Each structure stands twice: as structure tokens, then as C-alpha cells.
Amino acid sequence: MIYLDYQSTTPLAPEARDAMMRWLDGPDGMAFANPHSPHKLGRLAKAAIELARERVAALLPPGGRIIFTGNACEAINLAMRGSGSGGSISISSIEHAAVSETATALGGAHVLNVSSEGQCNTRQDLPDDCRLVAVMAVNNEIGTIQPTIDWHRKAKENNALFLIDAVQAYGKIEITHADMIAISAHKFHGPKGIGALWVRDGLELQPQITGGLQEGERSGTLSPALIAGFGAAAALAKERMAGDEQHVEELWNRARDLFDGWELNGSDTARYKGNFNIRKDGLDVARLMSECRDVMFSAGSACASGSGRPSHVLKAIGLSDKQAKSSIRLGWGRYTSPDDIETAAKAINAAAKEQEKWG
Incomplete structure (x- = not known):
């Protein structure tokens, strides 16, 4: 099988797995x-978590702290719900549901348009009562990089x-200039079930999960295994970022031809x-898949698969319902080979041509 659904999740890096096993099946x-x-023993586990915290933070701006969460959805909710109340929240029209549905639930959601290229430009006014702006760095469905520094x-x-x-x-591109940044380990070869929120120094959040407040603004016993895997994946991403970028671009150029x-x-x-x-x-x-x-690929965002609705992202860039529903997403990365792209393209193109032949 060929896996081309990297936006949904990524293969676990061997280095991340090794780091996790130390805390799942350790000595004695x-x-x-x-x-x-x-x-x-508790102090040893805490030391492993603090090492991972440093590794995760190394790919984010200086002058902030890492709050470990169960996933990125929780991190986003902590940021949006914990940073204040009242006023409006401005979001791009192509945000993940974790942002858009939370903004709607909090009331006062204000939607920013994107161009047909999928970028959200700053030639749009914010409401006078805007308290929070949320614009993603890279869109999960169409991959467009947003002008976050400008926003x-x-x-x-x-x-x-x-x-x-x-x-x-x-772990793929540089991320700068923010008050809060939400991330998830399993999108860059770390384990599922662990995410984080980076918060700029001086900004305090209201906890959304009360209890022990083990993470200051987030309660719950932390998993040394998941966090160690998170940290190992982050350290590896930092080390391999340039090489990964070159590899991904080479696959892109070949796919454009194929x-x-x-x-x-x-x-x-x-x-x-x-x-x-x-x-x-x-x-x-559906027939193509x-x-x-x-060949493992997507008909859209994995989080919205099965809904039957056309992608809100593709609709936002001006596609009709029919065009949106005739779109597929292929995603690749560190462990994808050129042969994978060649084989997948051959299968997908042959199946699409057969559909055209028989109408």
C-alpha cells in the first residue's frame, strides 16, 4: 500500500517510538x-517531560511557554476560551473546525475572506470590538501558506x-509573530494523543479544565511516553527541516508532471x-477511491470526511459544489519515495481515464 494522506496523520518516526518505549517498557x-x-522516579519522569518541552519550544519563537494538551483541538479551545470573553473573534474562512466552531460557540464570530489562491490578506477591516484574530499558518486542505506576520x-x-x-x-516552516500557537505531535511524525499550546510570556489564560493544574493553566496527569515521543519528533524535525523541505519539493515537482x-x-x-x-x-x-x-489519499479534510458536504475551504476559494466534490488531496513527506508518487499517479490517472471513457 502507498500512504499519501500526510495532512491527516504522519507515520511515527522510529526515533520518536524509541523515546516513547523508554517510558512504556523501561529498565526493571x-x-x-x-x-x-x-x-x-517521579522526578526522573518530570525531567524527561522538561527535556521534551525544551525540544518542542526550540521550533517556536523565544519568549513563550509550552502548555502540553491532549491534542491541538484542546490547545485551540484553551487559547480561544481562556484568553478572554466578550467582543468579536475574527477568523479566516478556511480555518479548521476547531477554530471556526469554537468562534461560533463563543459568539461574535467575524469571517475574513480569502482569495481564489487561498490566501487571507490584510486589506480587510477588523471589527472595532475584535479581541482575537485567528489565522492558520498552513491550510490543512489546500496547503496555502498564510501571511501570519502581516495578520x-x-x-x-x-x-x-x-x-x-x-x-x-x-516542523516544516518557520513560525513567528503570535500570542498563541497550537500544534499537534502526530502531524510531524510524533504520537497521537498529545498536543501543545505555545503562549507568549506575560499572557495569562483562564484554565478550561480544572483540577490539579499540573500545567499551570491545564489540569491532568501528563504522559511521559507521549511527551517524550513529541520531543524526539520535534528534535528530529529541527535537524531535518531543510532536507525534508527539499525532498517534499522534489516530490511536488514530479507530481506536477505526472x-x-x-x-x-x-x-x-x-x-x-x-x-x-x-x-x-x-x-x-468515491468511485476513484x-x-x-x-493508495491512501483523501477526498478532503479527514476531520470532515463522511459528512457528504462539499469542502468549506474549496467553496471559500470560489469552487462550485461539483468542483469541490471532484477534488482529491494527496499528501506526502519524509518517508514518501519517488516510486510511491509514480505508482500512485499511474493508478489514479488510469482510474480517472476509465471514468472519462465510460462517462
């Missing part, structure tokens, strides 16, 4: 300690906080090139 079976206990500046000019959903960007005749959704240049969202008008995507069952 004594790696189960609670990192919040004061005894020797941070715009938010500051309007006395608003700025949140970046960096789930698809962390999928000649398909339309690209979103910008060709302002884009993370491990995301390849393309369409053929009239394509039956059935006929290419040995």
Missing part, C-alpha cells in the same frame, strides 16, 4: 511513574490577540508542497 519495569510525584501586525494595531493554528506548519491535465486547487507558490489538492471536473471521487484502494 519502573517507567510508569507519575511525573508530578516528588520521589525519585499579527494587523491584530496588534487593533489591540487584539493573535492565534496561529500551526498544526500543518510546525498529474498533467488536473487542475490545482490553491496557490502554486504560496504553499507547503507536501500538500497536493487537485481536481478533474465530473470526477466521481474504491478503484485505487491500495
Whole structure:
């Protein structure tokens, strides 16, 4: 099988797995300690967590702190709910549901438009009562890179906080200029079930999960195994960022040739090139996926799959319902080979051509 769904989740790095096993099956079976206990084993577990915290923070701006969470959705909710109340929240029209649905639930959601290329520019006014602006770094469906530095500046000019959903960007591109940044380990070869919120120094959040407040603004016993895997994946991403970027771009260039005749959704240049969202008008995507069952790719965002609704992201860039529903997303990364792209393209193109032949 060929896995091309890297925006949904990524393969666990061997280095991350090794780091986790130290805390799942450690020497003498004594790696189960609670990192919040004061005894020797607890202190050892806490030290592992603090090392991972440093490694995760190394890919984020200086002058902030890491709060570990169960996932990026929790991190986003802590940021949006914990940073204040009242006023409006401005979000781009292509945000993940974790942002858009939370903004709607909090009331006062204000939607910022994007261009047909999928970028949200700052030539739009913010409401006078705007307290928070949320613009993601890299879109999960079409891979467009957003002008977050410009939006941070715009938010500051309007006395608003700025949140970046960096789930698809962390470990791949540089992330700067924010008040809060949400990330998730399993999107860059770490384990599932662990995320984090970076918070700028001086900004205090109201806890959304009360209890022991083990993370200051977040309660719950931390998992040394998950966090150690998170930290190992972050250290590896920092070490391999340039090489990973070159590898991803080489695969992108080959895919552009192999999928000649398909339309690209979103910008060709302002884009993370491990995301390849393309369409053929009239394509039956469900049938295509059935006929290419040995190639793992997506008909859209994994979080919205099965809803039957056309992608809100593709609609936001001007596609019709039919065009949106005839789109597929291929995602690749560190462990994808050129042969994977060649084989997948051959299967997908053959199945699409067969559909055209028989209408």
C-alpha cells in the first residue's frame, strides 16, 4: 500500500517510538511513574517531560511557554476560551473546525475572506470590538501558506490577540509573530494523543479544565511516553527541516508532471508542497477511491470526511459544489519515495481515464 494522506496523520518516526518505549517498557519495569510525584522516579519522569518541552519550544519563537494538551483541538479551545470573553473573534474562512466552531460557540464570530489562491490578506477591516484574530499558518486542505506576520501586525494595531493554528506548519516552516500557537505531535511524525499550546510570556489564560493544574493553566496527569515521543519528533524535525523541505519539493515537482491535465486547487507558490489538492471536473471521487484502494489519499479534510458536504475551504476559494466534490488531496513527506508518487499517479490517472471513457 502507498500512504499519501500526510495532512491527516504522519507515520511515527522510529526515533520518536524509541523515546516513547523508554517510558512504556523501561529498565526493571519502573517507567510508569507519575511525573508530578516528588520521589525519585517521579522526578526522573518530570525531567524527561522538561527535556521534551525544551525540544518542542526550540521550533517556536523565544519568549513563550509550552502548555502540553491532549491534542491541538484542546490547545485551540484553551487559547480561544481562556484568553478572554466578550467582543468579536475574527477568523479566516478556511480555518479548521476547531477554530471556526469554537468562534461560533463563543459568539461574535467575524469571517475574513480569502482569495481564489487561498490566501487571507490584510486589506480587510477588523471589527472595532475584535479581541482575537485567528489565522492558520498552513491550510490543512489546500496547503496555502498564510501571511501570519502581516495578520499579527494587523491584530496588534487593533489591540487584539493573535492565534496561529500551526498544526500543518510546525516542523516544516518557520513560525513567528503570535500570542498563541497550537500544534499537534502526530502531524510531524510524533504520537497521537498529545498536543501543545505555545503562549507568549506575560499572557495569562483562564484554565478550561480544572483540577490539579499540573500545567499551570491545564489540569491532568501528563504522559511521559507521549511527551517524550513529541520531543524526539520535534528534535528530529529541527535537524531535518531543510532536507525534508527539499525532498517534499522534489516530490511536488514530479507530481506536477505526472498529474498533467488536473487542475490545482490553491496557490502554486504560496504553499507547503507536501500538500497536493487537485481536481478533474465530473470526477466521481468515491468511485476513484474504491478503484485505487491500495493508495491512501483523501477526498478532503479527514476531520470532515463522511459528512457528504462539499469542502468549506474549496467553496471559500470560489469552487462550485461539483468542483469541490471532484477534488482529491494527496499528501506526502519524509518517508514518501519517488516510486510511491509514480505508482500512485499511474493508478489514479488510469482510474480517472476509465471514468472519462465510460462517462
